[in-house]
Amino acid sequence: xxxxxxxxxxxxxxxxxxxxxxxxxxxxxxxxxxxxxxxxxxxxxxxxxxxxxxxxxxxxxxxxxxxxxxxxxxxxxxxxxxxxxxxxxxxxxxxxxxxxxxxxxxxxxxxxxxxxxxxxxxxxxxxxxxxxxxxxxxxxxxxxxxxxxxxxxxxxxxxxxxxxxxxxxxxxxxxxxxxxxxxxxxxxxxxxxxxxxxxxxxxxxxxxxxxxxxxxxxxxxxxxxxxxxxxxxxxxxxxxxxxxxxxxxxxxxxxxxxxxxxxxxxxxxxxxxxxxxxxxxxxxxxxxxxxxxxxxxxxxxxxxxxxxxxxxxxxxxxxxxxxxxxxxxxxxxxxxxxxxxxxxxxxxxxxxxxxxxxx
Amino acid sequence: xxxxxxxxxxxxxxxxxxxxxxxxxxxxxxxxxxxxxxxxxxxxxxxxxxxxxxxxxxxxxxxxxxxxxxxxxxxxxxxxxxxxxxxxxxxxxxxxxxxxxxxxxxxxxxxxxxxxxxxxxxxxxxxxxxxxxxxxxxxxxxxxxxxxxxxxxxxxxxxxxxxxxxxxxxxxxxxxxxxxxxxxxxxxxxxxxxxxxxxxxxxxxxxxxxxxxxxxxxxxxxxxxxxxxxxxxxxxxxxxxxxxxxxxxxxxxxxxxxxxxxxxxxxxxxxxxxxxxxxxxxxxxxxxxxxxxxxxxxxxxxxxxxxxxxxxxxxxxxxxxxxxxxxxxxxxxxxxxxxxxxxxxxxxxxxxxxxxxxx
Numbered sequence: 001x002x003x004x005x006x007x008x009x010x011x012x013x014x015x016x017x018x019x020x021x022x023x024x025x026x027x028x029x030x031x032x033x034x035x036x037x038x039x040x041x042x043x044x045x046x047x048x049x050x051x052x053x054x055x056x057x058x059x060x061x062x063x064x065x066x067x068x069x070x071x072x073x074x075x076x077x078x079x080x081x082x083x084x085x086x087x088x089x090x091x092x093x094x095x096x097x098x099x100x101x102x103x104x105x106x107x108x109x110x111x112x113x114x115x116x117x118x119x120x121x122x123x124x125x126x127x128x129x130x131x132x133x134x135x136x137x138x139x140x141x142x143x144x145x146x147x148x149x150x151x152x153x154x155x156x157x158x159x160x161x162x163x164x165x166x167x168x169x170x171x172x173x174x175x176x177x178x179x180x181x182x183x184x185x186x187x188x189x190x191x192x193x194x195x196x197x198x199x200x201x202x203x204x205x206x207x208x209x210x211x212x213x214x215x216x217x218x219x220x221x222x223x224x225x226x227x228x229x230x231x232x233x234x235x236x237x238x239x240x241x242x243x244x245x246x247x248x249x250x251x252x253x254x255x256x257x258x259x260x261x262x263x264x265x266x267x268x269x270x271x272x273x274x275x276x277x278x279x280x281x282x283x284x285x286x287x288x289x290x291x292x293x294x295x296x297x298x299x300x301x302x303x304x305x306x307x308x309x310x311x312x313x314x315x316x317x318x319x320x321x322x323x324x325x326x327x328x329x330x331x332x333x334x335x336x337x338x339x340x341x342x343x344x345x346x347x348x349x350x351x352x353x354x355x356x357x358x359x
Numbered sequence: 360x361x362x363x364x365x366x367x368x369x370x371x372x373x374x375x376x377x378x379x380x381x382x383x384x385x386x387x388x389x390x391x392x393x394x395x396x397x398x399x400x401x402x403x404x405x406x407x408x409x410x411x412x413x414x415x416x417x418x419x420x421x422x423x424x425x426x427x428x429x430x431x432x433x434x435x436x437x438x439x440x441x442x443x444x445x446x447x448x449x450x451x452x453x454x455x456x457x458x459x460x461x462x463x464x465x466x467x468x469x470x471x472x473x474x475x476x477x478x479x480x481x482x483x484x485x486x487x488x489x490x491x492x493x494x495x496x497x498x499x500x501x502x503x504x505x506x507x508x509x510x511x512x513x514x515x516x517x518x519x520x521x522x523x524x525x526x527x528x529x530x531x532x533x534x535x536x537x538x539x540x541x542x543x544x545x546x547x548x549x550x551x552x553x554x555x556x557x558x559x560x561x562x563x564x565x566x567x568x569x570x571x572x573x574x575x576x577x578x579x580x581x582x583x584x585x586x587x588x589x590x591x592x593x594x595x596x597x598x599x600x601x602x603x604x605x606x607x608x609x610x611x612x613x614x615x616x617x618x619x620x621x622x623x624x625x626x627x628x629x630x631x632x633x634x635x636x637x638x639x640x641x642x643x644x645x646x647x648x649x650x651x652x653x654x655x656x657x658x659x660x661x662x663x664x665x666x667x668x669x670x671x672x673x674x675x676x677x678x679x680x681x682x683x684x685x686x687x688x689x690x691x692x693x694x695x696x697x698x699x700x701x702x703x704x705x706x707x708x709x710x711x712x713x714x715x716x717x718x
Contacts, residue, residue, distance in 0.1 A: 002590050003540075003563040003564070003588055003590040004590050004591070004593070004594050006459055006510070006539065006540050006564070006591070007458050007459060007460065007594045008459065008460075008461050011458050011594055011597065011598060012594070014597045014598070016596065016597040019418070019421055019601040019602070022417070022418060022420060030417070033418055035416055035417055035418065036416045037416070038416065039415070040414060040415050040416060044411075044415070045412060045415075046410045048407065048408075048411035048607065049407075049408050049411055051579075052403075052404045052407035052408055055405055055579060056398070056399050056403070056404075056576065056577055056578070056579040056580055056611075057394055057395045057396070057397065057399060057577070057578060058381070058394055058399055058577035058579055059381060059390070059392055059394065059578040059579065059581065059630075060578075060579050060581070061381060061492055062378055062381070071606075074671050087446050087581075087600070087603065087605075088600060088602060088603075090600040090601065090602070091600055094600060098370075098457075098482060098483075099367065099370050099447075100365055100366060100367065101367075102367050102462065102484060103461065103462045103484075105360060109606035116601075123457060123597075123598045125461060125462075136480065151365070177641070180365065181362075181365050204362040205362070205365070213418070217415065217416035218415055218416070219415070219416060219417055219418040219419075219602075220410075220413075220415040220416065220417055220418065220419050220420070220605060220607070220701070221415055221605050221606065221607065222602060222603075222604075222605035229362055231361050231362040231363050232362050232363070232365070234363070235363050235366045235371070236369055238370065238373045238375040238482075239364070239370060239373070239482045241446070241447060241450055241453060242378040242449065242475075243378070243447060243449070243578075243581060244446065244447075244581075244608050245448075245581075246579060246580050246581035246605065246607075246608055246609070247579035247580065248580065248605075248607045249405065249605055249607070252415075252607075252714070274682060278424075313443040324715060332692070
């Protein structure tokens with residue numbers, strides 16, 4: 001007898017979200033999960049070391065008040081009550097689905113985008129309404145259509161894998177028709193030219209989620225947050241675990257938020273490397289989208305993406321191979337250090353030549 | 360217009376779980392949330408400091424494999440696949456409710472016990488079937504009755520606030536009739552004379568949750584775990600966030616798990632203080648239950664519990680005042696250091712005398 005029968009049918013049937021491969025650090029060039037290749041701000045390491053010698057036997061602040069204040073101040077929000085800290089922005093997404101979408105109700109999302117959204121709907125025994133991006137990565141009208149059964153819309157902006165952005169003006173205007181909340185998932189917004197924070201102040205139905213995993217180089221620490229109007233934050237506080245963020249992560253993220261000069265420098269470096277990747281990949285014959293994230297999405301006319309991914313992997317260079325049903329496949333390469341990217345590009349160049357010889 | 364209308368009706372109606380008050384460390388004697396009064400094992404602080412200088416820009420191990428192995432080895436389990444690490448044992452409870460109990464299905468729990476269980480059912484739009492303990496804190500037959508709509512039973516053992524224990528033999532025998540999984544919440548088991556780990560090996564429907572917050576003095580770090588048969592763990596892995604435990608917490612908990620000598624010493628100290636509290640409170644005229652946790656539940660014939668709690672609070676001594684509908688109220692006092700407990704007992708002695716004078 002198998003104990004899985006105890007679980008809800010939607011959970012038994014669930015295809016789990018598979019995160020990008022982790023590897024022992026050191027040997028591998030890891031360009032597959034959009035991590036920051038640089039170490040976090042020095043103030044973060046010091047803050048963690050101090051917190052480690054503090055009162056770890058005591059429960060942490062349930063609301064991470066100090067961090068909320070630092071975020072509100074840095075982002076020029078009206079106050080800390082506009083912020084909810086979460087155990088990674090994945091937890092923020094989970095809380096939103098649990099709070100807003102009941103069984104058999106719908107979560108709307110664009111595709112190709114972050115696969116986790118669908119998984120979260122499945123866990124909830126909710127349905128997902130997947131709207132394909134247009135070929136130019138703009139959103140079709142149907143994405144903005146009101147539907148009483150759609151209780152939440154999620155829009156990653158910049159989107160992954162494409163790195164494309166929907167303009168804040170369009171989001172503000174078109175989302176008025178939705179009649180349900182819209183989450184703009186801004187995991188990559190620090191690398192972009194625009195963001196939707198201003199929209200949250202003016203629109204009670206627009207929320208923005210952010211993470212410390214990418215731009216702040218703190219994927220290991222698990223900290224994300226939601227920016228939304230206080231009446232929404234209040235409801236989410238009721239459903240989060242009492243102590244969802246640990247004392248060390250709170251200390252780390254607070255120190256990171258106060259390291260804005262560090263952030264500007266690192267983001268500038270990553271953007272520079274990104275543009276270089278873009279040019280070089282184009283020169284090699286890839287179709288490359290201009291990216292607003294810390295990664296680049298590319299396809300090659302040979303379409304031998306899975307093979308290229310495998311060859312790179314054998315050379316200890318991990319990038320992400322993505323294959324979306326009804327859309328096609330391609331390669332998503334995180335922006336690493338210049339050395340890492342040089343190694344990856346050199347290897348790709350060799351693979352492209354092999355494709356040309358055999359075709 | 361209030362944006363809370365977007366939320367599911369069960370969430371709008373939710374009365375949030377209110378955790379015990381946190382206070383600035385230093386001035387206050389904090390005996391209200393069953394924290395460990397002693398600092399965590401020295402190896403933990405060192406492990407965190409090392410991890411802080413490591414690869415925090417990288418995502419943590421999604422399954423916390425090293426920690427699972429340390430737990431499996433220490434608890435003599437067949438293997439790491441019998442363990443699931445969670446962001447505090449609260450997350451373990453949350454995952455179980457989400458995985459097993461659908462809308463309008465039931466979660467069974469005893470009362471008075473941990474209020475969070477009810478909250479978790481409410482968030483899920485599930486119902487709770489609350490079964491009162493007998494006056495001697497044993498479980499009535501109805502707790503073990505099979506019901507197709509009851510999809511999960513939660514039993515805190517030792518229970519809070521009572522500190523009482525249901526014998527593992529009784530749990531194993533009676534739970535055979537349930538036809539659904541039983542979670543034995545062993546947050547306090549390290550302070551008790553018995554536990555249910557052996558039952559998990561023999562029964563696919565029995566699971567045990569544990570936490571590092573109490574006995575290991577790591578409430579600030581957020582780490583708990585589930586011990587269950589691998590086919591159950593597999594399903595839960597599908598519904599947890601990919602990176603639910605951060606790298607620092609994993610390092611801390613692994614070091615704690617390897618500090619078994621420290622654990623024995625600290626648990627012995629706490630048990631000694633607990634027995635002293637028990638005797639002294641009895642001498643003062645309290646009705647005190649023998650406790651198997653790191654806290655003592657007591658009531659006084661004067662029934663002026665709320666007043667005593669308030670008076671202590673004004674003297675910077677925080678204990679927990681509990682009032683359960685249909686059961687009554689009382690005081691739950693966490694086992695602190697001997698000095699903290701002396702201060703609390705002295706103050707209580709004074710308050711008891713005032714009651715005697717005025718009655």
